Each structure stands twice: as structure tokens, then as C-alpha cells.
Amino acid sequence: MLTLPLRSVLSLSHATQFAEQTTNASPRILLADDDMSFCQLMSILLGHAGYHLIVVNNGHDLVRTAQEERPDLLLIDLVMPNLDGYEALRQLRNDSRTAHLPIMILSARSDASDLVCGFETGADDYITKPVTNEELLARIRGQLRRANRRPVHSPLTGLPGNALLIEEIRYRIQRKLSFALLHLDLTNFKAFNDTYGFARGDQAIHLLANLLRERTTNESGSFVGHIGGDDFALLCMPERAIPLAHAIIAQFTQVAPNLYDEAHRLQGCIEAQDREGVLRRFALMGLVIGGAIQTPGRFQTPESISHCVAVMKQFAKQHPTSAFVVSLADHQPPLTGP
Missing domain, CATH: 3.30.70.270 (Reverse transcriptase/Diguanylate cyclase domain)
Known part of the structure; x- marks a missing residue:
């Protein structure tokens, strides 16, 4: 499985600059990927960028953890044991507890059909590996900004969120x-x-x-x-x-x-x-x-x-x-x- 380029992860000046701008309440990101080496690299990158990272390694744990932890953003791979990324994404979008969460697919699959299926299933963004840390962090910030601008009332009940x-x-x-x-x-x-x-x-x-x-x-x-x-x-x-x-x-x-x-x-x-x-x-x-x-x-x-x-x-x-x-x-x- 392809991973982030090591040279990009270890060059953290851009990430450190962003970390200095973050608040004390670090945004929580849930990463679902069964490649442990990739997860370790992501932990370094996102940790230096000021994020709190939660890692799971299969689709079943992804759905369960998202329901229980309610992270600020999800990064998910498509190929995982127990439950693949597409099915996990469907379950998350059909659950009122997680339907509103921003979800980014981070996958080595780059075929147009995969991108189309990802967006139609409910992904907010689709990133193909490998990707530089600058691009990944920029896309994460963009998703979090959009999430913060979403309506402050519950779309399900209309009550204040x-x-x-x-x-x-x-x-x-x-x-x-x-x-x-x-x-x-x-x-x-x-x-x-x-x-x-x-x-x-x-x-x-x-x-x-x-x-x-x-x-x-x-x-x-x-x-x-x-x-x-x-x-x-x-x-x-x-x-x-x-x-x-x-x-x-x-x-x-x-x-x-x-x-x-x-x-x-x-x-x-x-x-x-x-x-x-x-x-x-x-x-x-x-x-x-x-x-x-x-x-x-x-x-x-x-x-x-x-x-x-x-x-x-x-x-x-x-x-x-x-x-x-x-x-x-x-x-x-x-x-x-x-």
C-alpha cells in the first residue's frame, strides 16, 4: 500500500507553523487504515500540526469509534478488513449520530470510477496516495472550516446544536x-x-x-x-x-x-x-x-x-x-x- 512520502512527513516546518495557530482544544481526527507504518507517519504529521489523532485499523472499529467519539473529521482508507471503506461510509452517512461529520477518503486507488463511487457514497473529499503534507493539511483545514460554517442547528430536529x-x-x-x-x-x-x-x-x-x-x-x-x-x-x-x-x-x-x-x-x-x-x-x-x-x-x-x-x-x-x-x-x- 502506498504511503505518504517519508521526506514530506519529516519536513514539518509547514505543519509546525499551523500548530502555532491552533487553539487549546485540538481538533480530533479519526484515521482508519490497516497499514500500521502509514498510521505512524500520519501520527507524526498530524501531531505536529496540532491535531489529536485517533487510529483504528478496520471498518467495523471505524463505525463504532465514530459513533462513540464523534471526531471533528474522519480520514478513511477504502481497503480494510471486516468492513470496507465504502460500506463503512454508507453506515456513517445513514446514522444520525455521524451523518454530519466531514469524511475524507485517503486511498491509493486513483481510478475515476473509485472517485465517483466515493463521492456518491458520501465522501466530502477524495485524496490519492502518495500526497504531500502541505496538500493534505490544506485539505484538512478546508474541511474543518466548512464544517464550522455549517448550520448551528441540528438538521434532524431543528434544535440548537x-x-x-x-x-x-x-x-x-x-x-x-x-x-x-x-x-x-x-x-x-x-x-x-x-x-x-x-x-x-x-x-x-x-x-x-x-x-x-x-x-x-x-x-x-x-x-x-x-x-x-x-x-x-x-x-x-x-x-x-x-x-x-x-x-x-x-x-x-x-x-x-x-x-x-x-x-x-x-x-x-x-x-x-x-x-x-x-x-x-x-x-x-x-x-x-x-x-x-x-x-x-x-x-x-x-x-x-x-x-x-x-x-x-x-x-x-x-x-x-x-x-x-x-x-x-x-x-x-x-x-x-x-
């Missing part, structure tokens, strides 16, 4: 406002999506989005955001966090079974493969909520309160059914329910 959510959290922290941040996540969504397909999966996401809209219509100081996929966020007044968490979970668990076929509703479960490919039973979808209360001075940045909320959501996921866990204050045990 992650960028607007972070901006809103920062605004409230800087003005020393008290508020609650809740992160909401569907449980067993992957099993549902795998069983019924992406269209039904999108119905589940729409259901939760509409429920959040309805529940917050008359809530003072509320803000609903769609982080991506089946992940949502809600900002509200501190005293409304627990009542809203109760009400949202109760309403979702009441209506979610209607998304399933009658046989699965009666069984109370579906059979699907887990992430290791093992067939097992999954309960019907539920909802977990992690939250934290912000008082002036407790959290200094959107990242710090989001980290606390993520930890609370992990605790909530340990419950066998729908649950919420909310951090009320430092050095106090979190409140759990329902």
Missing part, C-alpha cells in the same frame, strides 16, 4: 447566573436502531426532541439543545431540574413502547447484537439523565460543568431502568430518582 449550547452555558456562567444543566441519553437506542433501521431510530430522536419542546414551553430560563444522535441537553432554573427530570422520564417511558412492533412491546424486549457481536436481549428504550446545579463560582467553564454532568449520567446508566442523577453542590451526595 452543541456550539450554541456551549455558547449559552458560557454566557450564563460569565454573568454569574444560577441554572441547572441536564444531559439526556436514550438507553438501548443502538439495539432499537439496529433492529428497526435508521428511519425508526430518527423517529425515537424526534419523539424525545418534541417531548423536550413541549415540557419547556412555559419554563422560564429554559434552553433545549441537540448535542447529536440520541444525546440532548436542557438548561433550566435550578429548582426545576428535579421536577423536569421526573416528568420527562415518566412521559418518555409511557410513550416509547409505541415505537416498537406489537410483539416486542408484549415481550418487553428485543434481541440484537451487542457491541461485541453477541446476540442478547435488550429491554425497551429508556431515558437516563445526568445533571448539575450551577451556582455563581461553582463551575468556571462550560467544560467543567459538562464533565460533572457526564459523570452523573454515567452513574444514572448503572440503574437497570430509566433514572436521573443530579449533583446539587460540591461535597454533597447527588440526588437520584425516580
Whole structure:
């Protein structure tokens, strides 16, 4: 397999200049290629350019890692074990969690038919190996710039996306406002999506989005955001966090079974493969909520309160059914329910 020219990778003046212009939050790039030598060269190049590189070596891990990590950009080879690049690309474009991610094919295949197939399957760019570091970095920067100019609202739900959510959290922290941040996540969504397909999966996401809209219509100081996929966020007044968490979970668990076929509703479960490919039973979808209360001075940045909320959501996921866990204050045990 062809790789980047070694002389180009080791000549890093251009990459170093760009690294000096990057922010502290390094863009994350997911590279999928089964050529380990090529991956090592890419790690040197992109690392010096200020990027954080995640490497996988087959198509199956590419899809799984993209769904879990939500990188800023993907670089994928076409010839990989388990799942080739074309099929991985199709799956990524058909999944609401990854459909919006910029994807660049980086392949030794240079036939016109390969380029056409790559673009028609959903690639944003197609680069043939070998390529100089200057050209590769320029194309990466171009894709990231275009991604940053894309609509800031979710194309699936119309709700504000992650960028607007972070901006809103920062605004409230800087003005020393008290508020609650809740992160909401569907449980067993992957099993549902795998069983019924992406269209039904999108119905589940729409259901939760509409429920959040309805529940917050008359809530003072509320803000609903769609982080991506089946992940949502809600900002509200501190005293409304627990009542809203109760009400949202109760309403979702009441209506979610209607998304399933009658046989699965009666069984109370579906059979699907887990992430290791093992067939097992999954309960019907539920909802977990992690939250934290912000008082002036407790959290200094959107990242710090989001980290606390993520930890609370992990605790909530340990419950066998729908649950919420909310951090009320430092050095106090979190409140759990329902």
C-alpha cells in the first residue's frame, strides 16, 4: 500500500507553523487504515500540526469509534478488513449520530470510477496516495472550516446544536447566573436502531426532541439543545431540574413502547447484537439523565460543568431502568430518582 512520502512527513516546518495557530482544544481526527507504518507517519504529521489523532485499523472499529467519539473529521482508507471503506461510509452517512461529520477518503486507488463511487457514497473529499503534507493539511483545514460554517442547528430536529449550547452555558456562567444543566441519553437506542433501521431510530430522536419542546414551553430560563444522535441537553432554573427530570422520564417511558412492533412491546424486549457481536436481549428504550446545579463560582467553564454532568449520567446508566442523577453542590451526595 502506498504511503505518504517519508521526506514530506519529516519536513514539518509547514505543519509546525499551523500548530502555532491552533487553539487549546485540538481538533480530533479519526484515521482508519490497516497499514500500521502509514498510521505512524500520519501520527507524526498530524501531531505536529496540532491535531489529536485517533487510529483504528478496520471498518467495523471505524463505525463504532465514530459513533462513540464523534471526531471533528474522519480520514478513511477504502481497503480494510471486516468492513470496507465504502460500506463503512454508507453506515456513517445513514446514522444520525455521524451523518454530519466531514469524511475524507485517503486511498491509493486513483481510478475515476473509485472517485465517483466515493463521492456518491458520501465522501466530502477524495485524496490519492502518495500526497504531500502541505496538500493534505490544506485539505484538512478546508474541511474543518466548512464544517464550522455549517448550520448551528441540528438538521434532524431543528434544535440548537452543541456550539450554541456551549455558547449559552458560557454566557450564563460569565454573568454569574444560577441554572441547572441536564444531559439526556436514550438507553438501548443502538439495539432499537439496529433492529428497526435508521428511519425508526430518527423517529425515537424526534419523539424525545418534541417531548423536550413541549415540557419547556412555559419554563422560564429554559434552553433545549441537540448535542447529536440520541444525546440532548436542557438548561433550566435550578429548582426545576428535579421536577423536569421526573416528568420527562415518566412521559418518555409511557410513550416509547409505541415505537416498537406489537410483539416486542408484549415481550418487553428485543434481541440484537451487542457491541461485541453477541446476540442478547435488550429491554425497551429508556431515558437516563445526568445533571448539575450551577451556582455563581461553582463551575468556571462550560467544560467543567459538562464533565460533572457526564459523570452523573454515567452513574444514572448503572440503574437497570430509566433514572436521573443530579449533583446539587460540591461535597454533597447527588440526588437520584425516580
